[in-house]
Amino acid sequence: MKITFDWLKDYLTVSAKEEQLLEKLTDIGLEVESVANLSEGLDLFKVAKILKTEKHPNADRLKVCDVDVGEKEIKKVVCGAPNAREGLITVYAPPGAVIPKNKTKLIIAKIRDVTSYGMLCSESELNLSEESDGITELSSSKYSKSIGKSFFTQSSSNLIDLSITPNRPDCLGVRGIARDLAASGFGKLKQIKEQKIKSKKSQTVKVKITNEKNQGCFSFGSCLVTNVKNTDSPKWLKDKLISIGQKPISAIVDITNYVMIDINRPLHAYDADKIEKGITVRNSKSGEEFTALDNKDYKLEDDMCVISDDKGVLGLGGIIGGTRSGTEMDTNNVLIESAYFDPRSIRRTAKRLNIDTDAKFRFERGIDQLSIEEGLNKAAFLIKEICGGEISKIDIQKIRTFKNSIIKFDPNSFEKVTGFKILTKDMLKILDNLGFKCKKDKKVFKLTIPSWRPDIIQEIDIVEELVRIVGYDKIKIEEPIKERKKSTLTQTQKLFHFLQRSVASKGYLEAITWSFTDAKYNDHFKGQNEELKIVNPISSELGVLRNSIFSNLVMYMSKNIDRGIKDLSIFEIGPTFFGKQPGEQNIVACGLAAGKKSRLSWLEKERNVDVFDIKKDVVQTLVEAGYDSEKFFIDDETPDYYHPGKSGRLFLNRGKESVAAYFGEIHPNIIKQIDMKTESLVGFEIFLDNLKLPKKLLKDQKTKYSVSDYQKSERDFAFIVDKKINVQDLVNVISNVDKNLISNIKVFDVYEGDNIPENQKSIAISVTIQSQEKTLKDADLDQINKSIIETVENKTGAKIRS
């Protein structure tokens, strides 16, 4: 909502400065978004007279004009306007001036080799009207003595842009804002007596509201002004509209706009002669069409509130009028409409047709139902004053009668909500100033709600009005008590935070990327999931919910590689989605590492990051989080975006209940398709929802401390096994030989090739044997040795290498 202090003063007797106004507006909840000085620089535009015109030597359509701008020196200005002629008084803009319409700053320019000092302006360029065919023509009788003077009158009032919250339609009018200010003690509201139409002439255009289901119009007031002469608005009206950044169009249109902004009463003006046999306000039928004043054709659906005549739709009630019945400069008879439309109906129609207009914005927030006559009075008198003509009686059709609502208010509720007290007397004064009528009813008050406040429905709304006007700064600070009755985080939340920092501590940079992604990337990583499209994405690159975090990480990894970094680890911990219903999401910690280890190292040989690097990160992270790696079970069934031979799936135990993590190389075909330039790309996904929370607290997780000081011995074995045998299985077999004596098993070599039969491999294992009870004798050790070899050979078909 744009206003000026000057306009406010139409309703407010006040001596304060603008600075204080701005502060007060914000204090009472009418937030000041911006303040701008519209007239800044406009003083440069001068009234000027063309003394002489000559044809431009190098261009047929251009003229070179000698212009008197009230200075000694006559200015040479190149001008293309057909109406530029000797003796014409017009508007001159010097170099340095900024043209209001396109905001360009003029410079001294050579136009086809002739230097032009400034410019002669059209009305359109000055934002005065749409007229752009020629330069402004000023009447010589009025302006001949003003040559050299500023064309625009200086306005000292800045343009104030307010952000009015949707609950305050009354403040979409200057008067409403003034009322709020006055209630808060900023000035006094002027009592302006409404001038009422006293005509004997009847309104001859018949109006009917059909009383049907979903009728969006509750009442329709109208007034006919006959024999008018539409014209340009007078200066005061133009200035008023210009002062809030609007463009004057014609007197009739300007008047309806003025009344709307002044008292938030939207009106519509019809050329009465273009209405075919009266107006019917009714629901539209699917397929009806009309051309609106925005020059767009609209095809209507069922049940939209339309103003129609015998020929069809004239306009959408409360939203936009049609071109067919619009007023023009040659309009003789004007029908002014002042109606009430149901906010819900307005909103529904505007949404369906995707129209946004000033009227729609106001009606959907709720217009004062009792302002119909006031609007007609105001507009009709202004039309008569400016355009002449005769005013008819007001005609009002209605299908519903408005009654002010009444609510009960207990003054104690104020302190209960705000924590501080004000006198009941002061409460009543504020409410009275805001337009409420108060009646005492035992301990409570019965409040009659003003018709312009559709937002006031219950007691809490009254509390808000009061505290808003009294001032939020009066609310006392209650210091919070430092006391915790419940633990801050749940076990799951603790795990989230732990994993986040655990992964980062392994050299990964934490990223946060969108929860949505590019379908093209998502396709690579969606696995068995269905694609989850967003109906109205911000762009096609962000069109689907991510099924996996990889899609984003891979894309950003690629960008980082393009930035010139080669070795990088990034991760994100956040949601992935497997369905469109609330809750169909998983929390995943997803990491990605690219490039090499020890690149350009003087110490070590460089190598690509590989699946065992990423496996280390996964296993270490899970171990740090409290899971027992002895129980982990790993196999090679992974989604298709992993390298089929170099990736794994990790379960927290052999029961294989749910997948704790995947890890491995990203499928080379994907790297190829997205054209990522890296030597190696490995990644992991840890599924937090699949990690069973440790049942015990950390303090209970520590088991009894027991270590053995008896001598331990290490025995090495080399087995030749089928290539298909997993090391994990082999190690398991060995550890099961004697869980009490075998304290550690370490794989220290895996070998295939020379001396080993094809399809077989040699695995070298070191086994630590130690008793908790005694020093083992040679015979005991030999026994264990024998057992290990026998068991492994029996269970896996391996052969001990001699």
Add this chain to the structure above:
Amino acid sequence: MSDIKNIRDQFVSKLKYELSLDEINSVKTELFGKNGQISSLFKTVGSIPESDRKSFAADLNKIKDELQSIISEKIKEIEIKEINQKLEKEKVDITLPERPFVRGKIHPVSQTIDEISSIFSEIGFSVEEGPDVENEYNNFTALNTPDNHPARDMHDTFYLDENKEVLLRTHTSPVQIRTMLKDKPPFKIIAPGRTYRSDSDQTHAPMFHQVEGLHIDKNINMGHLKGCLNYFIKEFFEVEKIKMRFRPSHFPFTEPSAEVDIGYEIKDGKIVIGEGDQWLEILGCGMVHPNVLKNVKVDPAKYQGYAFGIGIDRLAMLKYGINDLRAFFDCDYRWLNHFGFDPLDVPTNYRGLSR
């Protein structure tokens, strides 16, 4: 006795010279070898008359210990010398680089969430969460924002179905609804998380982070709201004094509603919080609307309280001097490295929020 003493004196003086390891070893053999002088004397112990035997053996042992100790000292000396000689050849250029290490970082938004949680933890709030995909009811209707309410236009919503029944939550407020439906009052929670609006320019990202706060009990009023936020802002920005302004505003789910500005100024191109005469909006809040309480079956005649919603990204930008919101989600390693936090920097009450 004199025999023994002679041997002792003879060898002690012999060992005074600088000797090589070989020479020492040969002395050792001369004394303690199979036929060494001391060894031989030990063999004679048995033939010494009983009366002298004890003292003879004692003397002999004493001399033996003395000589042995001199010899082992001598050997140790030589070994140390040898090590020292070797060390001189082993010198490396210690200015050569160490083995490479990589530093991981925590994203500033995550760090900020941890800071916020830590602060609210002190005054008894616990953390709640809700899903990113919400139904229309929890995101709007239950929050007193029915379908025909113009306030819905303030939220540019991403929808997942044509009927607009499921959507990406536009704020963290639906967590209020979920929490209150699930439990019984009192409630004292914060809910940090991702939120979404189809809005994208220099200062808006289609995804951002909010933290919701909710405190419902029997006598919670606007003074408590003010106190809570005042405490939070001071703790968060780690300043003694804060300039804070509560301004009336409107949110359908709170009434009375307020927006909160904090004072700031720009000093040497950096924003300084808590001073100056510029205002910056950082959060919206208010008393939970009775309609919302009714929707979650909490009796507004018995219970009341406040709720607030704070933009986390905004807070992080202010505290850590980050200018561009879009960069948060661009995943540029240079930015992540620059603005990220060491994973060991866990914000805590006792260690402080930040170093």
